[in-house]
Amino acid sequence: MGRRRALRLALILFGSTALYFVPAPAGLDPRAWSLFAIFLGVIALVVASVVPIVLAALLGTAAAVLTGTLTGKEAYAGFSEDFILLIVSAFVISRAMLESGLGARIAWFIIRRLGKSTLGLAYSVLLTDLLIASAFPSNTARSSIFFPVLKAICVSQGSLPGEPSRLRLGRYLMMSSMAGISLSSALWLTAMAGNLGGAKIASEHGVHVTFGSWALAASVPVLACAALVPWLLFRVMKPEVQHTPDAPEQARAALAALGPMKRLEIITLVVFTVMVALWALSSVWKLDRTAVAFLGLAVLLLTGAYPRDGFKREGEALEIWLWFALLYTLSTQLNTLGFMRWLGGGVSAGTAGLPPPVVYVLLTLAYVAIHYFFVSQSAHLLALAGVFLQVAVTAGVAPALISYQLLFATNYFSCLTPQGSSANVLFVGSGYLTTSEVYRFGGLVTAVNTAVFLTLGSAWFLLVA
Amino acid sequence: MGRRRALRLALILFGSTALYFVPAPAGLDPRAWSLFAIFLGVIALVVASVVPIVLAALLGTAAAVLTGTLTGKEAYAGFSEDFILLIVSAFVISRAMLESGLGARIAWFIIRRLGKSTLGLAYSVLLTDLLIASAFPSNTARSSIFFPVLKAICVSQGSLPGEPSRLRLGRYLMMSSMAGISLSSALWLTAMAGNLGGAKIASEHGVHVTFGSWALAASVPVLACAALVPWLLFRVMKPEVQHTPDAPEQARAALAALGPMKRLEIITLVVFTVMVALWALSSVWKLDRTAVAFLGLAVLLLTGAYPRDGFKREGEALEIWLWFALLYTLSTQLNTLGFMRWLGGGVSAGTAGLPPPVVYVLLTLAYVAIHYFFVSQSAHLLALAGVFLQVAVTAGVAPALISYQLLFATNYFSCLTPQGSSANVLFVGSGYLTTSEVYRFGGLVTAVNTAVFLTLGSAWFLLVA
Numbered sequence: 001m002g003r004r005r006a007l008r009l010a011l012i013l014f015g016s017t018a019l020y021f022v023p024a025p026a027g028l029d030p031r032a033w034s035l036f037a038i039f040l041g042v043i044a045l046v047v048a049s050v051v052p053i054v055l056a057a058l059l060g061t062a063a064a065v066l067t068g069t070l071t072g073k074e075a076y077a078g079f080s081e082d083f084i085l086l087i088v089s090a091f092v093i094s095r096a097m098l099e100s101g102l103g104a105r106i107a108w109f110i111i112r113r114l115g116k117s118t119l120g121l122a123y124s125v126l127l128t129d130l131l132i133a134s135a136f137p138s139n140t141a142r143s144s145i146f147f148p149v150l151k152a153i154c155v156s157q158g159s160l161p162g163e164p165s166r167l168r169l170g171r172y173l174m175m176s177s178m179a180g181i182s183l184s185s186a187l188w189l190t191a192m193a194g195n196l197g198g199a200k201i202a203s204e205h206g207v208h209v210t211f212g213s214w215a216l217a218a219s220v221p222v223l224a225c226a227a228l229v230p231w232l233l234f235r236v237m238k239p240e241v242q243h244t245p246d247a248p249e250q251a252r253a254a255l256a257a258l259g260p261m262k263r264l265e266i267i268t269l270v271v272f273t274v275m276v277a278l279w280a281l282s283s284v285w286k287l288d289r290t291a292v293a294f295l296g297l298a299v300l301l302l303t304g305a306y307p308r309d310g311f312k313r314e315g316e317a318l319e320i321w322l323w324f325a326l327l328y329t330l331s332t333q334l335n336t337l338g339f340m341r342w343l344g345g346g347v348s349a350g351t352a353g354l355p356p357p358v359v360y361v362l363l364t365l366a367y368v369a370i371h372y373f374f375v376s377q378s379a380h381l382l383a384l385a386g387v388f389l390q391v392a393v394t395a396g397v398a399p400a401l402i403s404y405q406l407l408f409a410t411n412y413f414s415c416l417t418p419q420g421s422s423a424n425v426l427f428v429g430s431g432y433l434t435t436s437e438v439y440r441f442g443g444l445v446t447a448v449n450t451a452v453f454l455t456l457g458s459a460w461f462l463l464v465a
Numbered sequence: 466m467g468r469r470r471a472l473r474l475a476l477i478l479f480g481s482t483a484l485y486f487v488p489a490p491a492g493l494d495p496r497a498w499s500l501f502a503i504f505l506g507v508i509a510l511v512v513a514s515v516v517p518i519v520l521a522a523l524l525g526t527a528a529a530v531l532t533g534t535l536t537g538k539e540a541y542a543g544f545s546e547d548f549i550l551l552i553v554s555a556f557v558i559s560r561a562m563l564e565s566g567l568g569a570r571i572a573w574f575i576i577r578r579l580g581k582s583t584l585g586l587a588y589s590v591l592l593t594d595l596l597i598a599s600a601f602p603s604n605t606a607r608s609s610i611f612f613p614v615l616k617a618i619c620v621s622q623g624s625l626p627g628e629p630s631r632l633r634l635g636r637y638l639m640m641s642s643m644a645g646i647s648l649s650s651a652l653w654l655t656a657m658a659g660n661l662g663g664a665k666i667a668s669e670h671g672v673h674v675t676f677g678s679w680a681l682a683a684s685v686p687v688l689a690c691a692a693l694v695p696w697l698l699f700r701v702m703k704p705e706v707q708h709t710p711d712a713p714e715q716a717r718a719a720l721a722a723l724g725p726m727k728r729l730e731i732i733t734l735v736v737f738t739v740m741v742a743l744w745a746l747s748s749v750w751k752l753d754r755t756a757v758a759f760l761g762l763a764v765l766l767l768t769g770a771y772p773r774d775g776f777k778r779e780g781e782a783l784e785i786w787l788w789f790a791l792l793y794t795l796s797t798q799l800n801t802l803g804f805m806r807w808l809g810g811g812v813s814a815g816t817a818g819l820p821p822p823v824v825y826v827l828l829t830l831a832y833v834a835i836h837y838f839f840v841s842q843s844a845h846l847l848a849l850a851g852v853f854l855q856v857a858v859t860a861g862v863a864p865a866l867i868s869y870q871l872l873f874a875t876n877y878f879s880c881l882t883p884q885g886s887s888a889n890v891l892f893v894g895s896g897y898l899t900t901s902e903v904y905r906f907g908g909l910v911t912a913v914n915t916a917v918f919l920t921l922g923s924a925w926f927l928l929v930a
Contacts, residue, residue: 051767054776058763065756072547072753080544082537092783288537291530298523302516311519311784318557318783319776 009050016041020067025342032337034069039330043383047373054319057326070333078325078332082290083196088321089293090137090190092314093275096306097136100268103145105258106132108251111149115247118239122173122230125150126180130226133184133191134215135272139414139423142184146177147426154432156250157241161431170432172239176230178415178427178438179445183229185423186411187222189214190279193320194378197328198410201385202403204335205393207465209403210283216464217404221457225412225449232448233441267305271296327382335386344390356396361454363392364405368450371413377421381410400465405453412449415442474515481506485532490807497802499534504795508848512838519784522791535798543790543797547755548661553786554758555602555655557779558740561771562601565733568610570723571597573716576614580712583704587638587695590615591645595691598649598656599680599744600737604879604888607649611642612891619897621715622706626896635897637704641695643880643892643903644910648694650888651876652687654679655744658785659843662793663875666850667868669800670858672930674868675748681929682869686922690877690914697913698906732770736761792847800851809855821861826919828857829870833915836878842886846875865930870918877914880907 016037024033042060046053064070078084097103107128114124125146136142150173154160159169185192189199189211199209261269275296282289300306334340351359367388374380385406392402414421418428418438428438481502489498507525510516516524529535543549562568572593579589590611601607615638619625624634650657654664654676664674726734740761747754765771799805816824832853839845850871857867879886883893883903893903 052773055763055766058759058766062756062760062763065753066760072755073545076545076547076550076755078545079550080538080541082541085541085544288530290537290541291527294523295527295531298520298527301520301523308517310780312780314783315775315777315779318779318786321783 005050008048009045012041012044012048012050016044028339028342029337031069032334032339032342034067035064035330035334035337036339038063038067038069039334042327042330043379046375046379046383049375053327053376053379054323057323057330060330061326064330064333074333075326075329078329079321081200081325081328082288083200084321084325084328086190086290086293087137087193087196087324088317089290089297090135091141091193091317091320092310093293093297093300093306094136094138094141095310095314096264096268096300097132097272098141098145099307099310100262100264100305101258102265102268103132103136103142104149105255105261105265107145107149108254108258111153112248112251112255115153115251116243116245118169118172118242118244119230119234121153121244121247122176122180122234125173125177126183126226126230129177129180129184130187130222134188135190135276137190137193137195139181139185139192139421140425143177143181143423143426147430150174150177151430152254153244153247153250156246157244159241159432166432167240169239169241169244170430171437172233172237174427174430174432175237175437175441175445176233178424178442179229179233180226181423182412182414182421182445182449183222183226185414186408187215187218190276192377192411193324194381194410195407197324197378198381198385198407200328201332201381201389202399202407204332204386205389205399205403207400207403209407211280211289212283213465214407217461218408220460221408221453224456225452228452229445229448233445236444237441264303264305267303268300271299271305324378324382327379331382331386335390340386340390343387344394347391348394351391351395354395356392356398359392359395360397360402360405360458363388363397363402364409364450364454367406368409368413368416368446371416371420375419377410377414381406385410398462401458401461404461404465405457408453408457409450412453413446416446417442470515473513474510477506477509477513477515481509493804493807494802496534497799497804497807499532500529500795500799500802501804503528503532503534504799507792507795508844511840511844511848514840518792518841518844519788522788522795525795526791529795529798539798540791540794543794544786546665546790546793547753548665549786549790549793551655551755551758552602552658552661552789553782554755554762555600556606556658556782556785557775558758558762558765558771559601559603559606560775560779561729561733561765562597562737563606563610564772564775565729565770566723566727567730567733568597568601568607569614570720570726570730572610572614573719573723576618577713577716577720580618580716581708581710583634583637583707583709584695584699586618586709586712587641587645587699590638590642591648591691591695594642594645594649595652595687599653600655600741602655602658602660604646604650604657604886605890608642608646608888608891612895615639615642616895617719618709618712618715621711622709624706624897631897633705634709635895636902637698637702639892639895639897640702640902640906640910641698643889643907644694644698645691646888647877647879647886647910647914648687648691650879651873652680652683655741657842657876658789659846659875660872662789662843663846663850663872665793666797666846666854667864667872669797669851670854670864670868672865672868674872676745676754677748678930679872682926683873685925686873686918689921690917693917694910694913698910701909702906729768729770732768733765736764736770789843789847792844796847796851800855805851805855808852809859812856813859816856816860819860821863824857824860825862825867825870825923828853828862828867829874829915829919832871833874833878833881833911836881836885840884842875842879846871850875863927866923866926869926869930870922873918873922874915877918878911881911882907 019037024030045056154170484502510521619635
């Protein structure tokens with residue numbers, strides 16, 4: 001650990017400890033204040049990138065339990081939340097989509113149909129993404145399906161990473177796909193690991209979000225952005241290659257090389273289709289979504305579509321489960337102990353007199369802008385969505401309106417910075433994009449997304465939510 | 466999947482489904498009967514080695530929830546049980562002991578002192594094992610510390626795997642170490658993943674097991690067996706090399722090559738020492754053991770003693786967490802719903818009139834013998850300990866007596882068969898032991914262990930428990 005990081009760590013630990021010993025403000029449960037001091041320290045560690053997020057979460061939880069601020073039972077409750085288990089199992093399951101080759105086959109299939117022009121290529125990748133995202137809660141895993149396919153196309157068109165030729169085609173396609181993932185993640189409740197956590201937070205404010213209601217609310221603004229963004233980037237980035245007559249041919253060759261669908265691909269396709277159908281029907285038929293995912297995973301394991309030694313490589317899922325459940329629990333306990341309500345009341349005093357629509361817009365813009373400071377979409381959500389929701393509701397904003405806006409924003413702001421989402425990593429590191437380009441074009445995409453979701457989106461949410 | 470396995474799978478699924486639709490016997494909650502049918506199917510899948518244990522657990526849980534036998538909340542409760550989280554984090558933490566090299570250093574250190582004779586070597590390995598096991602809940606990870614150290618010594622003495630020379634030294638040392646792990650696991654509450662689960666099961670029968678009470682109860686019979694078993698195996702297996710004057714020299718060379726303790730080793734040593742001390746004091750100081758483990762893991766992560774990319778390789782911990790928590794929950798729900806009590810009453814009718822000491826001995830022998838059918842110690846525990854405890858208590862056996870006996874048996878029977886514990890794998894696969902030798906000598910060790918624990922052990926438990 002470098003000297004500067006050690007210094008920042010010491011400062012944050014000291015600040016958090018000092019805050020812990022400040023007496024609680026009048027009207028606030030002292031436990032809520034203690035937990036706030038600990039939680040603020042955790043978020044500061046995450047935002048300042050001082051330590052890995054899992055370390056911050058473990059440290060915060062240990063502090064909360066060992067100081068008696070939370071009981072063990074309270075602090076560990078998140079691990080058996082069904083939506084978190086759903087995230088973990090769906091994350092694990094997505095390996096079958098990746099390793100069976102089904103994901104790449106679908107991508108090539110759509111490129112064969114729509115890939116004749118550069119713009120057509122961009123739209124076909126986005127369309128594939130929108131389609132498969134419903135059963136693919138790891139946007140990072142999705143990026144690793146598209147990246148190799150796109151890179152193969154770029155190289156075949158003579159557009160090479162780290163060279164001037166990157167401007168020919170690669171720079172545009174990589175940026176456009178990265179932007180696309182920020183939209184596909186927003187379309188489905190099950191398209192990004194954090195979405196289910198957001199839905200749970202919304203439910204604490206009385207907004208009941210289901211698979212169907214999420215998709216309905218997201219549909220109009222997501223499709224509008226999906227229509228707009230690839231075209232806009234095309235105009236701004238001006239790729240030199242505008243026609244790719246070879247791409248469909250290349251797709252045909254790739255598909256021919258893949259041969260007919262293999263047994264494991266068919267099994268994967270069937271299991272995912274049934275699973276998504278059952279998730280969509282879960283609120284009607286009263287099915288437990290997590291149990292459906294467990295069953296899906298069991299079938300994939302039984303048939304070998306999920307590789308027998310696959311678990312050995314799921315360490316990342318363990319890490320996500322640990323920090324996500326711990327941060328989620330810290331954040332919800334802060335709410336349970338009354339901190340959010342107290343803070344909401346305080347902030348609302350500052351926004352008193354402002355009309356609810358102004359509060360709504362200001363909070364949304366602030367929520368998006370703050371993503372400059374966050375490395376993880378889910379950490380951002382768990383740290384702030386609850387507070388922002390509470391403040392908006394206290395100021396008179398309709399709970400459903402602000403809930404959907406913040407839930408979708410957690411996705412549509414993902415390409416604001418290179419480190420804004422782990423799904424960006426492959427594209428950012430591809431050699432086709434410079435860091436400053438990601439800031440520039442990613443900022444543009446996020447601005448467009450925010451504008452569409454605030455205008456068209458808000459109108460639509462008021463209509464359907 | 467082979468035809469025979471598919472057939473067995475179909476038979477088990479059919480049998481379990483048929484049993485599910487049989488009306489519940491009078492006096493038993495229908496939900497308890499349904500869960501019993503599902504649980505029996507899961508255990509049959511595990512025992513018949515038809516599918517991996519995690520698959521059986523996922524399938525059983527999905528079936529229980531989707532049939533409405535359990536709610537999701539009930540079925541997933543195990544994931545936030547603090548003792549299961551303690552298992553998972555301690556399992557993860559043990560990587561620091563392994564990768565820092567501290568474990569191997571301790572082994573070499575003790576061999577340097579005690580390794581002059583073959584018998585001395587065996588005792589020194591066992592002593593090391595007994596010492597480090599308190600902070601090392603993965604007996605499999607411990608086996609992977611001792612195995613390379615032992616193999617280096619055997620090869621240097623000209624005892625090679627898969628050759629007649631294996632009889633010179635290797636066969637004896639491998640068998641003795643494997644037997645040693647069955648004892649070191651029994652000595653500490655935190656020495657084997659399943660032990661905490663066993664303590665939780667005992668607590669449901671009113672027997673409160675702490676780190677200290679476990680160690681006290683285990684101490685006398687474990688140390689007696691530890692004194693007896695290496696000597697007995699030495700007499701029976703007759704290794705041709707009886708003196709190893711070079712081993713201390715070899716240890717000295719290995720230690721010299723390691724150089725002075727490295728920074729990460731020192732950190733690991735300090736963290737483990739503090740952690741074990743806090744675990745031992747947890748019931749006095751009212752410390753949450755899981756939070757202590759979280760804190761330990763955080764410190765190891767922060768200092769780099771736990772490798773930064775370590776989580777990527779912890780997929781196995783995820784797998785254990787999944788199946789252990791799910792099986793544990795299925796088993797405890799069976800108890801909660803009254804099945805164990807009902808079954809205990811039924812079986813007790815059969816043992817009516819038998820004096821409690823006879824029931825106690827018979828149940829212990831049966832519990833040990835049934836391990837011939839189980840691949841995992843923890844699965845055996847979760848499947849049977851609850852029932853055996855209930856039957857014994859109903860028949861008038863003192864709860865503490867039977868609890869400790871079964872908890873320790875879950876460890877001391879581990880080398881009954883080659884597949885009786887995952888800690889056996891390295892030794893069994895070493896080429897120094899044939900399968901039939903493992904059955905023969907492992908059976909002998911288990912018989913000796915059982916005899917000591919039933920006689921000396923029982924007397925001691927009655928005295929201290």
